[in-house]
Amino acid sequence: MESKEEVFQRLRDAIVQLDIDGIRRIAQEALDKGIPAYEAVMEGMSKGMEIVGKKFEEGEFFLSDLIMAGETMKAGMEVLKPHLKAGQVKSMGRVVIGTVKGDIHDIGKNIVSTLLSSAGFEVHDLGVDVDVDRFVKAVQEFKAHILAMSALLTVTMPYMEEVIKAVEKAGIRSQLKIIVGGAPLSEDYAKRIGADAYAEDAVTGVEKCKKLMDEVKK
Missing domain, CATH: 1.10.1240.10 (Methionine synthase domain)
Structure with missing residues (x-):
């Protein structure tokens, strides 16, 4: 047997x-x-x-x-x-994810969404071309622990900083971890705009989200 x-x-x-x-x-x-x-x-x-x-x-x-x-x-x-019994598989955390306004690339974001879901995260994918208001409202509505933003174009990268500033203005930055990713980004750029983490690829992104959740739970 x-x-x-x-x-x-x-x-x-x-x-x-x-x-x-x-x-x-x-x-x-x-x-x-x-x-x-x-x-x-x-x-x-x-x-x-x-x-x-x-x-x-x-x-x-x-x-x-x-x-x-x-x-x-x-x-x-x-x-x-x-x-599965209700509550048996505990959520690793709630993530709001999207590609920023002006950018319609979604392959990388979709892979991250899939891997996060597979890892046990509750993922709310806003899609592409997401503006500031949608990001902020989604974070508030879903009580997100992590906000994940993607940009594949150098011209859309600065929009990430606008979102971070809007999150701060809304008074929800202290309870939120922010991770950014995309081909033109770097660790240095992520720090410069005030993000908590940078993901160079999908697998790294999932691992960093797990670490960010460890910080949230402290």
């Missing part, structure tokens, strides 16, 4: 192999064997996403692989989510 650990390993493998049909089947098999949905998520699929993240960092996986891994994770969650 197959052990729990063997089922978890098959779930991890399905994520790493980007096997959408396989993850659905194995997730259902896990439930049929009496394995709690929570354990299947945390010990199986989430650990598979961690492996995918490492492969991306090492250059073995590409952006397209990250996107597919996220879709595979979603497919597995569709099977397992109805069997």
Whole structure:
């Protein structure tokens, strides 16, 4: 008889192999064997996403692989989510994310959103071309712990600072962590505009969001 650990390993493998049909089947098999949905998520699929993240960092996986891994994770969650008890999978934190006004690039932002969701964050994705008011209102409405902004154009980078100033003016900066990312940005630029962190890629972004949440919880 197959052990729990063997089922978890098959779930991890399905994520790493980007096997959408396989993850659905194995997730259902896990439930049929009496394995709690929570354990299947945390010990199986989430650990598979961690492996995918490492492969991306090492250059073995590409952006397209990250996107597919996220879709595979979603497919597995569709099977397992109805069997999760309310509050069983605790949210890592609430994140509002968007690409700033004037910029319609969304591939990088979408990957970050997917990976954050897979890591257990509650993500509110505002899309692209997001203005100051929408960012501020969303942070207030969703009581966000983290605001994540993306810009792929040098001409839209300065808008990030406008958003940060608006957040300060609204009186909610002290309770919020801000992370920025995008090809033209740098660690130095992030510090200069008053952000708390800079993400050079999607995987780094998720890791930094986890660290920011550690600071929030202190």
